[in-house]
Structure formats: C-alpha cells, structure tokens
Amino acid sequence: MINSSRTALVGGVALLLLSACGGGPATPDASEAKSFTYWSMWEENEPQAQVLKSALDSFGKESGVQVKVEWQGRKVQQKLTPALRGGDVPDLVDQDGNKTWAPLAAAGQTRDLSGVYAAQVPGEGRTVAEVGPGKYQELVTGADGKPYMVPYEVIAFGLFYNGAAHPDIAAKPPVTWEEFTATLDRLKAGGHGPLAVDGDIGDYDAMWLVDLITRELGDGSFLKAASDKSAAAWDDPKVLSALGRAEKLAKGGYFVDGSFGSKFPAVQEKWAAGKADFLLMGTWAPSETQKSAGPAFAYRSFPFPSVGGAQSVRTSLIGFGIPKRAAHPELAEKFIAYFMKKDVLSGISAKALNITPRPDIAAPEPVADLAKALSTMPTAPWFDGADGLPNYSVEVFSPVATKLLSGKVAAADAVKELKDLQVKYWAKQG
Amino acid sequence: MWVFVAPALLLYAVFLLGPTAASVWVSLHAWDGIGEMRFKGAGNYTLLLRDEVFLKAFGNTLVLLVGGGVVVFTLSFALTMALRDMPGKRTVRSVLFFPNIVAPVVLSVLWGFLFQTDGLVNSGLAGVGVDDPPNWLGDHLFGLIFAGLVWMNTGFYVTILMAGVDRIPRYFYEDCALNGATAFQRLRHLTLPLTWDVVATSAVIWTVSSLKIFEFIYAFGGTANDLPPPDVWNSALFIFGKTFGGRVPQYAFGYASASAVATLLLIVVFVLLLRRVTRRERVQF
Amino acid sequence: MIRRIGLSGVWLAVAFNLFTLAWIVSTSLRPHREIFAIPWGLPFRPMWENFAEAWSSGNFGGAALNTILLVGPSSIVIVALSAPAAYMLSRTKGRAPSALTVLFAMGIGIPTQVVIIPLFVLMQSLSLVNSLAGLFVLYVAVSLPFTVFLLTGFFGSLPDEIEEAAALDGASVLRTFWQIMLPLARSGLITALVLNAIGLWNETFLALVFLQSTDKQTLPLALLGFLSKQQYAGADYGGLFAGVVILVLPMLAVYVWLGRRIIEGLTLGAGK
Numbered sequence: 006m007i008n009s010s011r012t013a014l015v016g017g018v019a020l021l022l023l024s025a026c027g028g029g030p031a032t033p034d035a036s037e038a039k040s041f042t043y044w045s046m047w048e049e050n051e052p053q054a055q056v057l058k059s060a061l062d063s064f065g066k067e068s069g070v071q072v073k074v075e076w077q078g079r080k081v082q083q084k085l086t087p088a089l090r091g092g093d094v095p096d097l098v099d100q101d102g103n104k105t106w107a108p109l110a111a112a113g114q115t116r117d118l119s120g121v122y123a124a125q126v127p128g129e130g131r132t133v134a135e136v137g138p139g140k141y142q143e144l145v146t147g148a149d150g151k152p153y154m155v156p157y158e159v160i161a162f163g164l165f166y167n168g169a170a171h172p173d174i175a176a177k178p179p180v181t182w183e184e185f186t187a188t189l190d191r192l193k194a195g196g197h198g199p200l201a202v203d204g205d206i207g208d209y210d211a212m213w214l215v216d217l218i219t220r221e222l223g224d225g226s227f228l229k230a231a232s233d234k235s236a237a238a239w240d241d242p243k244v245l246s247a248l249g250r251a252e253k254l255a256k257g258g259y260f261v262d263g264s265f266g267s268k269f270p271a272v273q274e275k276w277a278a279g280k281a282d283f284l285l286m287g288t289w290a291p292s293e294t295q296k297s298a299g300p301a302f303a304y305r306s307f308p309f310p311s312v313g314g315a316q317s318v319r320t321s322l323i324g325f326g327i328p329k330r331a332a333h334p335e336l337a338e339k340f341i342a343y344f345m346k347k348d349v350l351s352g353i354s355a356k357a358l359n360i361t362p363r364p365d366i367a368a369p370e371p372v373a374d375l376a377k378a379l380s381t382m383p384t385a386p387w388f389d390g391a392d393g394l395p396n397y398s399v400e401v402f403s404p405v406a407t408k409l410l411s412g413k414v415a416a417a418d419a420v421k422e423l424k425d426l427q428v429k430y431w432a433k434q435g
Numbered sequence: 436m437w438v439f440v441a442p443a444l445l446l447y448a449v450f451l452l453g454p455t456a457a458s459v460w461v462s463l464h465a466w467d468g469i470g471e472m473r474f475k476g477a478g479n480y481t482l483l484l485r486d487e488v489f490l491k492a493f494g495n496t497l498v499l500l501v502g503g504g505v506v507v508f509t510l511s512f513a514l515t516m517a518l519r520d521m522p523g524k525r526t527v528r529s530v531l532f533f534p535n536i537v538a539p540v541v542l543s544v545l546w547g548f549l550f551q552t553d554g555l556v557n558s559g560l561a562g563v564g565v566d567d568p569p570n571w572l573g574d575h576l577f578g579l580i581f582a583g584l585v586w587m588n589t590g591f592y593v594t595i596l597m598a599g600v601d602r603i604p605r606y607f608y609e610d611c612a613l614n615g616a617t618a619f620q621r622l623r624h625l626t627l628p629l630t631w632d633v634v635a636t637s638a639v640i641w642t643v644s645s646l647k648i649f650e651f652i653y654a655f656g657g658t659a660n661d662l663p664p665p666d667v668w669n670s671a672l673f674i675f676g677k678t679f680g681g682r683v684p685q686y687a688f689g690y691a692s693a694s695a696v697a698t699l700l701l702i703v704v705f706v707l708l709l710r711r712v713t714r715r716e717r718v719q720f
Numbered sequence: 721m722i723r724r725i726g727l728s729g730v731w732l733a734v735a736f737n738l739f740t741l742a743w744i745v746s747t748s749l750r751p752h753r754e755i756f757a758i759p760w761g762l763p764f765r766p767m768w769e770n771f772a773e774a775w776s777s778g779n780f781g782g783a784a785l786n787t788i789l790l791v792g793p794s795s796i797v798i799v800a801l802s803a804p805a806a807y808m809l810s811r812t813k814g815r816a817p818s819a820l821t822v823l824f825a826m827g828i829g830i831p832t833q834v835v836i837i838p839l840f841v842l843m844q845s846l847s848l849v850n851s852l853a854g855l856f857v858l859y860v861a862v863s864l865p866f867t868v869f870l871l872t873g874f875f876g877s878l879p880d881e882i883e884e885a886a887a888l889d890g891a892s893v894l895r896t897f898w899q900i901m902l903p904l905a906r907s908g909l910i911t912a913l914v915l916n917a918i919g920l921w922n923e924t925f926l927a928l929v930f931l932q933s934t935d936k937q938t939l940p941l942a943l944l945g946f947l948s949k950q951q952y953a954g955a956d957y958g959g960l961f962a963g964v965v966i967l968v969l970p971m972l973a974v975y976v977w978l979g980r981r982i983i984e985g986l987t988l989g990a991g992k
Contacts, residue, residue: 108684114470205655207661262552262553265573266571268543429487
C-alpha cells in the first residue's frame with residue numbers, strides 16, 4: 006500500500022485500480038484488543054446518547070473493555086461509506102436500518118450478526134433473540150439470509166391525534182376504513198380538513214398509498230408489484246379500488262388547507278396546533294412536535310385502519326451493525342448483547358421516550374398505543390420493503406402519489422402513470 | 436515561468452484533476468464505491484440518454500445556465516446602471532450581496548413562508564382581489580427555485596459588474612449626456628464595450644458555477660433526509676440522488692460519474708463558445 | 721423614466737434583502753411554536769436561550785475555533801499560490817497559457833460528490849483523513865481553480881507599460897512580480913481572499929466526509945448536526961435560526977469591514 010500510494014500522486018486512476026484490490030480485514034493486535042471504536046448516529050447531548058453513554062460506562066467497568074466513541078450524529082452514514090473504502094473502520098455503528106445497513110448488506114459489507122441473536126443477554130438466562138429483537142430479525146435480514154443489524158429502538162407508524170381534544174376517539178379508535186372515514190366525515194363537518202400531510206415530502210404522500218394498497222392486497226404485495234418489470238401487477242382491480250379511496254380523500258377535501266402547498270414542517274405544525282386532527286407518521290412524531298403541541302396535548306395513536314383484512318404495524322428500526330472489516334467485532338458484539346439487558350435498554354424508553362424491541366419494557370406514554378399494537382399485531386417493513394429498490398420511491402411512486410393525493414389526477418390515471426413510469430424505471434436498471 | 440504556475444498546478448492536478456480522471460474511468464463501470472468495479476464500457480452513457488429523470492435534470496441545468504444567465508445578467512446590468520451614480524451605492528451593493536453569505540437552507544425556509552398556501556404572497560394577492568391564487572410550492576416549484584437563485588446571484592454579479600462600471604471615468608457619461616444619448620445607447624456604445632472583459636469573465640464564472648447549484652434546490656426536499664421531486668432536479672441533484680442522497684442512498688458511483696462527465700463536457704463546449712464569442716480587443720482607456 | 725424604474729428596482733431589492741436579514745435575526749429570537757403560528761411576528765420577548773441552546777447543543781464553541789484555524793490560513797495560502805500562477809498565465813502570450821487558463825476555469829465546475837471516493841482513497845493513502853491539516857490541503861486545492869481564474873482577470877488588467885519598464889531596468893521576473901505587480905494587484909488579492917474565506921466558512925461536504933472526530937468538526941458541520949438532529953429529536957426553528965445567525969454574523973462583519981476593499985478590488989480586477 007505504501008508503494009502504491011506513491012504512484013497515486015502521479016495519477017488517481019492508477020491509485021484507484023491498485024487499492025481496489027487491497028484492503029483485507031485488519032488483524033487485531035492482541036495487546037490492544039480490549040478496546041473498540043463506536044460511531045454513533047446521535048449527537049452527544051441527545052437523550053439516546055446519554056443512555057448509550059451510561060451503558061458504555063458500566064459495560065467498561067464490568068468487562069474492562071474501553072470504547073472509543075465518536076458522536077457523529079445523523080451524518081454518520083455519509084462518513085461511513087468512504088471510510089469503508091479503505092483505512093480504519095469503526096467496529097460498531099448505529100443507524101436507521103434501511104438507510105445505512107440495507108445497501109451495505111447488499112454490498113456484502115456487513116457482518117453476519119446471527120451470533121449476537123443467539124448470544125446470552127448477560128445475567129438473564131435468555132438469548133438476545135428471545136428477549137425481543139427476534140421478532141424483528143426478519144426485517145433486518147439480507148438477501149443472504151443473515152441478519153445485519155440488531156435493533157434497540159423500534160419506530161412504528163400510525164395515525165396520531167390529540168387524545169385530549171378527541172376523548173371519543175381515544176375511547177374507541179377506528180379499526181376499519183369505514184369507521185375511520187365516518188370519523189373523518191364527522192370532523193370535516195366541523196369546517197376543516199381533518200387530515201394533515203406535508204405533501205412536499207413525496208414519501209409522506211406515498212405512505213398513505215402504500216398503506217391503502219397493502220391493506221387491500223396484503224403486506225408484501227406492494228413490494229411485489231413494484232418489483233414487477235412489466236408493471237402488470239398494478240392492473241389488479243383491487244389496486245384501483247385502493248387508489249380510489251385515496252382519490253376520495255383528495256377530492257373530498259379531507260386534507261387540511263395547505264397540505265400540498267407548504268414546506269415541511271408547516272402542516273405538521275398545523276396539526277400540532279390543533280388545526281387538523283390526524284397525522285400519519287412514525288413514532289418520532291411526539292418528540293418532533295413537542296415544542297408546538299403544548300402541555301395539554303395528549304399524544305394518542307392507532308395503526309392504519311383495515312380494509313377488509315387484518316391490520317399490521319408498519320415499522321422501521323434503529324440499531325447496531327458491525328462493518329465486515331471491523332478490527333474488533335467480538336467486543337462490539339459483546340456490547341450489543343449487553344445493551345439488550347432490561348435495565349440498560351429501558352433507558353431508551355424512559356429517557357429517550359421511544360419503543361424498545363423488548364416487550365417487557367413499558368413504552369413511554371406518547372407512543373404507548375402503537376407499542377401495544379406492536380405486541381398484538383404482525384409487523385410489516387416501512388414502505389413495504391420497496392425502499393430497497395434504488396430510487397424507486399423518488400422517481401416512480403412518490404410523484405404519482407403526490408399527484409393523486411393532492412387531487413391532480415384520478416385513480417385510474419394514476420395507475421396508468423405509475424405503470425408507465427415503472428416500465429421505464431425497470432428498463433434502465435442494469 | 437513554470438515555477439510560478441507549478442505549485443498551484445500540482446495541487447490542482449493531484450487533488451482535483453487526478454480524482455476527476457479517476458471518475459472518468461469509474462464512469463465506464465458499475466460501482467457501489469466499496470466493492471469491485473464491473474466494466475460496462477459506454478453502458479452508463481447510453482443509459483443516460485434513455486433516462487428521463489436525467490434528461491429532465493439535464494434540461495433544468497440548461498434552463499438555469501442559459502435562462503438563469505440571461506435573467507441574472509439583464510437584472511444585474513439594469514441594477515448596475517441604476518446604481519451607477521446613486522448616493523450610498525457602496526452600502527446598497529453590500530446589501531445586495533447579502534444573500535450570498537447566508538446558508539441557503541434558511542433562505543428556503545423564507546421562501547416556504549412567503550409562498551405557502553396561506554403565505555405572505557397569497558395574502559398580498561388576496562388583498563388586491565385575487566381570489567384563487569396559484570399553488571406556488573405545489574405547482575410552480577421550479578419557477579420559485581429559479582426566482583430564488585436569480586435573487587441570490589444577481590447580488591453577486593451586480594457587485595462584480597459594478598466594479599467594472601466604476602472604472603469608467605465619469606466624464607465619458609457626461610459627454611454622452613451632452614450628446615443626448617439615450618440610456619440604451621449609453622449602455623450599448625459606452626458601458627458594454629468598456630466593461631466587456633468583466634462581462635466575459637463573469638459569464639464564464641456563471642456558466643461553470645451554475646453547474647454546481649445545489650443547496651438551495653436540495654433544501655426543498657423537506658427534511659435533511661429527503662430529496663425534492665425529480666421535476667426540479669438539476670444535474671448536481673441527480674448526482675447526489677445517485678450517490679449519497681435519499682432515505683436509502685444508491686451509491687451508484689459509476690452512473691453518477693457518467694452523468695457528471697456528460698454535464699462537464701457540455702460546460703466545456705459552452706466555455707469554449709463563450710470565450711470565442713466574447714473574444715475582442717481590449718479597449719484601452 | 722427607465723431610470724426611475726431602475727431606481728425603484730434597486731430600492732425594492734434593497735428593501736427585500738434588509739427584510740430578509742431582519743427576519744432571520746428576529747426569528748432567531750422567537751420560540752419555535754410562534755414561528756409557525758405567525759411567521760412574520762416579532763420577538764417581543766427575545767429568547768436569548770435559542771442562542772445558548774444552539775451554541776452548547778451544537779458544540780459551536782470548539783467548531784468555531786476549528787473553522788477559524790482552518791479558513792484563515794487556507795484562504796491566505798490559496799491566494800499565495802494562485803497569485804503567481806495567475807500572473808504568469810495572464811502575462812504570457814501563447815497557446816499553453818490560454819489552455820491552462822481554460823483548464824483552471826473547468827475546475828470550478830467539477831462536482832465534489834463525484835470525485836469524493838477517489839479523493840478519499842488518495843487522502844487515506846497520504847494519511848490525511850480525519851485531520852484538519854488534510855482538510856486544509858483539500859480546501860487549498862479545490863479553491864485554486866476559481867481563484868486562479870479570478871486573478872488572471874486582475875493581473876490581465878494591469879497596464880503593460882509598468883512591466884516593460886521594469887524589464888528594461890533589468891529587474892528579474894521574480895522581482896517584477898514581487899515588488900511591482902503584486903502591490904498593484906493588492907485589492908484583487910484581498911477580493912480573492914475574502915471570497916474564499918466566505919466560501920470556505922460555509923463549506924460542508926468535504927468537511928463532512930473527511931473529518932471523523934467530533935472534536936475536529938467545523939461550524940457548518942455543527943449547524944448540519946444541529947439541523948439533522950431535529951429529525952427524531954424535535955424541531956426547533958428558533959434554535960436553528962440562532963445557529964445560522966452565529967454562522968453568518970462573523971462573515972457579515974468581515975464583509976462589511978472589508979466590503980469596501982472587495983468592491984475596490986473588483987474594480988481594479990475588472991478587466992481581463
């Protein structure tokens with residue numbers, strides 16, 4: 006490598022070729038193997054960081070392992086990719102599951118964490134999989150059938166509302182689409198659009214349609230249809246029926262004014278200020294809107310209503326992964342297992358106000374409804390797993406979703422447009 | 436003479452031209468930035484020609500380059516002319532330059548509040564009796580982005596053009612006034628010829644830097660995670676969308692490199708044309 | 721008539737920019753909730769804690785120091801390296817200097833995202849990743865094209881006679897450059913210095929990729945961290961705007977302080 010780097014000064018091309026062949030796993034030095042490096046997705050003073058910090062401290066005391074932490078914040082992922090290309094990689098990284106790990110797993114850059122799932126949680130007599138994360142293992146398993154991440158925070162998606170303003174809904178939240186639309190009609194009669202969506206974010210529009218489609222055709226059907234190179238799967242009459250429901254919402258004026266003519270987070274803020282009733286969002290909604298909602302706001306939520314069939318809870322995960330080239334993966338794995346201990350992990354719920362993968366840790370109040378749903382209903386991945394198709398959402402689905410939801414096209418035309426875009430999309434995937 | 440150029444050229448070559456050459460090489464491959472490269476020949480380039488998303492982004496780049504250039508330079512000239520003998524023009528120029536030192540993300544927040552459904556612009560329109568104002572952010576996003584970019588850049592080029600105009604001795608204009616020249620004649624026969632070099636330099640700077648317009652457009656994606664709709668992408672956004680951008684990044688470095696090389700080639704053509712068109716004898720004064 | 725339209729145009733633009741500045745500062749002093757309820761409201765009870773929040777929670781303190789240490793020297797070195805190059809390119813006739821000038825101009829347009837991976841490999845092999853010194857080298861390198869191209873304009877506009885006189889006196893090229901041409905182009909150099917300083921002060925992407933330890937991060941990274949933290953952790957536009965004001969004010973001061981110089985500099989460097 007030293008010789009080749011000299012050549013690099015002469016020409017970047019030569020360098021690129023040479024180092025493309027280099028870079029095997031670094032061999033750990035036994036004498037300093039009692040420490041590992043951790044890059045965190047949190048900033049140092051965030052609640053999650055506080056929880057992790059105290060866990061790292063106590064882990065260090067109990068095991069004698071020193072952990073070198075960099076609190077990178079959300080931009081950790083942009084740093085990780087180039088770092089994987091060469092040189093020192095961190096031993097432990099956490100991030101939103103799909104955002105970082107799925108593409109890296111597909112590129113064969115992640116360590117197989119089956120061992121962690123099978124490892125004992127210290128002092129509890131049960132494995133990591135058994136105490137909770139096992140339920141989510143399927144969602145973080147790569148094409149090779151091996152899990153690439155262990156979640157410590159579960160994000161669930163549902164419709165959020167203010168329970169203090171709507172005690173009747175809190176007493177009996179709508180379960181079916183009919184019940185839901187009846188509630189909407191009642192609220193709409195009060196003079197404003199009951200639904201809030203920041204329509205400038207394509208994925209937020211798409212979320213409505215993904216839920217409507219999968220509720221009608223079943224979980225996994227969206228991913229299947231999106232993966233269909235001929236796009237013929239969208240011809241299913243049930244698709245038209247699902248999109249027809251969205252069209253009704255759009256044309257019926259159910260979305261609060263400004264939903265498709267503002268800049269995020271304007272509409273979410275309107276919702277928090279009580280100018281709309283429902284917000285389809287992940288469980289970060291309470292913390293994201295806490296400054297606007299005020300103390301009287303009681304966060305309540307329910308999963309997306311059923312259309313004929315059963316309900317499931319859409320989830321996305323935040324958790325640990327280990328790069329394949331990490332120098333001290335065993336130590337990092339040991340820490341992951343340690344972090345799954347009930348008294349350690351409960352900080353994520355108690356201090357960071359998020360749902361943990363352990364059902365025996367009570368979820369914090371603002372997201373308790375969805376946590377409860379998680380314990381009784383099956384899970385389904387965010388975007389039905391289709392976010393793994395490169396740019397599919399931003400190039401194909403979201404533009405159509407935005408048009409349909411904002412009332413610019415009818416359901417039948419949306420299907421046509423979707424098919425057209427999808428055929429072109431697949432034609433250019435190599 | 437090479438001693439003078441060598442240090443700058445060396446650094447430029449090693450840290451920018453070298454990696455760029457590497458990118459040209461990468462553009463012939465499929466590559467995720469991490470694993471092995473897979474040779475594709477011209478595959479990425481032929482794909483670009485069929486990729487409507489890229490063609491749209493490329494078109495937007497051209498609109499910004501040409502359309503934006505025309506508007507920015509027209510406005511800059513108009514403002515410069517008006518400013519020429521205004522009292523307090525120094526302060527005014529500083530104020531006009533101001534948007535260039537503010538993070539674009541904040542300017543985009545301002546844009547949002549101005550143009551949202553119940554924003555300031557629509558309130559103003561309602562005040563003068565427009566009952567059904569357009570959905571600015573929903574239907575005319577690219578136009579708004581265009582306007583914002585014109586606003587920022589006009590300040591920058593006013594500063595530069597003004598500098599050129601200031602060099603023209605005042606008595607030239609006084610002579611013109613005595614001869615009864617109209618404002619347009621003054622512009623055509625006096626200001627333009629005497630500031631031609633500044634205009635030519637600015638035109639090249641605009642052409643090349645318009646390629647890299649990024650942050651203000653990106654800021655309309657919503658959160659720090661989301662990309663704006665592909666309708667408003669330019670090629671810089673396209674490159675970002677194919678590499679680091681979005682909720683699930685693509686890391687399609689081969690394809691992104693190809694799109695960058697294609698755009699860069701376009702710019703080479705533009706710059707050479709510009710230099711040819713603007714080549715004139717320097718007017719000594 | 722045309723003048724009147726032009727003048728009202730100027731005042732309109734000035735008013736709008738002043739409004740923007742006032743709005744940014746005012747918003748930085750308001751609570752998040754009110755910003756969205758009444759975007760154009762005034763901070764009747766200024767929330768100075770927004771600044772405290774941004775400063776401490778965004779780690780702006782250490783970041784400010786890093787940024788100053790990085791931006792100051794690199795702006796100076798950029799100009800120091802660009803000036804001789806630009807001088808030679810603009811004062812020498814022929815095909816090679818002209819081609820080189822175009823080559824430098826093209827460099828302004830190279831998109832960073834595309835060269836980032838090859839660049840990273842290169843920096844890694846030079847052990848310059850995660851070091852402020854490494855970022856310093858990069859800042860110098862990527863700023864050279866713009867600066868060289870800009871400065872060729874300045875040197876090109878200097879009258880030929882002075883140089884010829886110096887040559888007749890038997891002054892070496894180096895002396896002519898150092899003692900005669902450089903002082904003449906002083907204001908151009910200051911312009912280049914300030915424009916580079918402003919640009920690098922806000923540079924985010926290279927810093928993001930090449931700095932890995934948080935204690936080395938720069939101000940734009942601190943702002944970015946503060947901004948992206950709002951995802952999952954809670955939106956706070958008051959704090960965000962305070963962060964922006966912290967970032968902008970020093971540059972505003974530099975600009976106002978040196979603004980006259982910039983404009984005079986651009987005046988001299990107008991020709992090419």
